[in-house]
Amino acid sequence: MxxxxxxxxxxxxxxxxxxxxxxxxxxxxxxxxxxxxxxxxxxxxxxxxxxxxxxWPSKGAVLLDALAERAAAEIVPPDTGDLAADLAAFVRATFETARRPGTLAALRGTMAEALRDAHAGELMRAFAERRRAALRAVLDAARARGEIRADADLELAADQVFGVLWYRCLVGHAELDAASADRLAAAVAAQLRPVSAGGGPGTGTVAP
Amino acid sequence: MxxxxxxxxxxxxxxxxxxxxxxxxxxxxxxxxxxxxxxxxxxxxxxxxxxxxxxWPSKGAVLLDALAERAAAEIVPPDTGDLAADLAAFVRATFETARRPGTLAALRGTMAEALRDAHAGELMRAFAERRRAALRAVLDAARARGEIRADADLELAADQVFGVLWYRCLVGHAELDAASADRLAAAVAAQLRPVSAGGGPGTGTVAP
DNA sequence: GATTACCGAGACTCCCAGTCTCGTCAAATG
DNA sequence: CATTTGACGAGACTGGGAGTCTCGGTAATC
Structure with a gap:
């Protein structure tokens, strides 16, 4: 005092x-x-x-600190004025960073610590929230431009992106390659577009 | 011998x-x-x-064994003859099972062990593969009915479903509620549908 | 009845997170 | 310059948990 x-x-x-x-x-x-x-x-x-x-209060706090520092520095949110392009750039950059040597192991180790220690879990929640906020900034900009349908679930869209990232990272059954990033970004962009704008997978006449 | x-x-x-x-x-x-x-x-x-x-060779093997037994018994792959309906049923059932008291904690604990122990990690990979196979069965049936576009990435679609599940389970920032399950299933179904079939978010005329 | 293999119990080793103590070193005060 | 304050490297120590080992006991086979 x-x-x-x-x-x-x-x-x-x-x-x-x-x-x-x-x-x-x-x-x-x-x-x-x-x-x-x-x-x-x-x-x-x-x-x-x-x-x-x-x-640092715990080992997990050190790891989360180190991880957060990297992620924030590596991925700069793009803003080209087009949802599909911005989303593709963001997801590609995210996957690319995660794919860099040692990063996957670092993510795994940090998540392991977050699951073991409640305080580290809290920090992991905060870290994930910051990453989602970065993606949400891209989506919010698109929404301001009218590129997103009114009833879109932006939280779910963000969870699809980071869900695939973490799932593949933690389980290790598939690569986080650029092609997957592009397909994932395209799929999410399509599901967010206004119904009248078209252009995505669902383009065409209404089902019979 | x-x-x-x-x-x-x-x-x-x-x-x-x-x-x-x-x-x-x-x-x-x-x-x-x-x-x-x-x-x-x-x-x-x-x-x-x-x-x-x-x-059992390790603690993780016990946990994975217990978990696999549950998941296989709980979720029976639906087959109504409609992709959207089947996918919604599968994702809802999966989320519902994960939401049952104690299950989220069990998933977290098992993943923690899988990250700590290499052998448990192998078993987790096998477990996840079996769960994806169950979902793939639903998608393959739809493909046989011509409900899926030729260039669709079924692996990515499956990873989106289980990615959201695990991401929300492990980070704990959002619920695995029925509404999210429905929206996720609808989004994935839309991204898999043939371009000429329409009906999804992208319905309507092509962009100008 | 002898052999074999599983059983519950618990002592034991090894590893690691986190604490505590020591003697030392640098920044601020006076 | 002397003193105080607090960070520093080093390392001993505690507590808990994974996995091993041994023991006396018990069920199935021969």
């Missing part, structure tokens, strides 16, 4: 913060089966364990 | 097998935060730990 002295003593070591986040990402994405434990992260960062726990 | 005596000695206790699987599901779905460990499962089943490890 009262702070007679603003902030005496040694300051936080920014280099250590960076080293910890970088080491966490590096270990998560390591091809060999190096376990991602607090000890290995601390050792890889050249840092004491307590330095990690001084600034 | 050679088996001079067919099978001497005491036989496997079927009651114990059932008790173990039931206890695993019960603990996974328990509302209180009871940890799902091998010890708690063994205790709840009234069984020694070794009896579990004698028949």
């Amino acid at each position: 009262n702070q007679r002295r603003s902030h005496t003593g040694r300051r936080r070591n920014e280099a250590a913060r960076r080293a910890i986040l970088d080491a966490a990402v590096a270990l998560l994405g390591a091809a060999d089966g190096t376990p991602v434990t607090i000890d290995t992260v601390a050792a890889a960062a050249g840092v004491g364990k307590q330095t990690i726990y001084r600034w | 050679n088996q001079r005596r067919s099978h001497t000695g005491r036989r496997r206790n079927e009651a114990a097998r059932r008790a173990i699987l039931d206890a695993a599901v019960a603990l996974l779905g328990a509302a209180d935060g009871t940890p799902v460990t091998i010890d708690t499962v063994a205790a709840a089943a009234g069984v020694g730990k070794q009896t579990i490890y004698r028949w």
Whole structure:
């Protein structure tokens, strides 16, 4: 509450913060089966364990922090003025980022931690919400241009995109390739378009 | 390899097998935060730990076994002769089953184990494949009836359905309600329909 | 009755998240 | 420059859980 002295003593070591986040990402994405434990992260960062726990409440918090930093920096929301193009660009960029070496393993490891620890789960929820908000910005811009039908469920559309991403990432049965991204984006764009605008899969006369 | 005596000695206790699987599901779905460990499962089943490890190679194998048994029994693939109706029925049934008390927690716990243990991950991949096969059966039947466009990506369609399911289950930001199931089924059905059949969101004249 | 294999119980090892303590080092105060 | 404050690296320590091992007991086969 009262702070007679603003902030005496040694300051936080920014280099250590960076080293910890970088080491966490590096270990998560390591091809060999190096376990991602607090000890290995601390050792890889050249840092004491307590330095990690001084600034993050749990291992999951570190991973989520590292992950969020990456995702926000990698994917810049496009705005070409066309729903189909914007959506395709967003989904392609998202899949492409996830496909980068080590990223899938990092996503898996972070989700594992989010499922194990309730606090990390909360952070994962917040992270996912931020990612959906980025996609929603694209959709909202399209809606403002009248490219989206009135009764469209934008939340469901966003969940379809990130659902496919996470499902394939976690189960590992299929690739997150560019072709899938394009098809997925096209399908979602078609389902959001106004009924009178046409152009998607359902184009043509009404069923008999 | 050679088996001079067919099978001497005491036989496997079927009651114990059932008790173990039931206890695993019960603990996974328990509302209180009871940890799902091998010890708690063994205790709840009234069984020694070794009896579990004698028949299953890991904790994850038990959970996957219990989960697969449930899912296969709960969801019977519909066949009304109409893609939209069948798909809606399948997705509704799937969401409904997942929404039953404790099931979401069970799915989360099992996925957590699948991410932690490579062997459990393999079993999860097989489980997911079986679930997609059930959905694919519905889609293949529709394709045989000519209700599906030639260039449709059935794998992607299936991943959209199960992607939304798992994404909402694991992140926990939205409900798996019947309305979402219907909208999702309708969207996927529309994206699979032949271009000349119409009836979906894209109905109407071609864009100017 | 001897052999074989499953059973419940529980001690044990190994690994890892998170805590605690130590001696040290840097920033602010006076 | 001396003192105070707090971050730092290192590492011992606790607690819990996965998986192994052993034991005495019990059911099925020979």
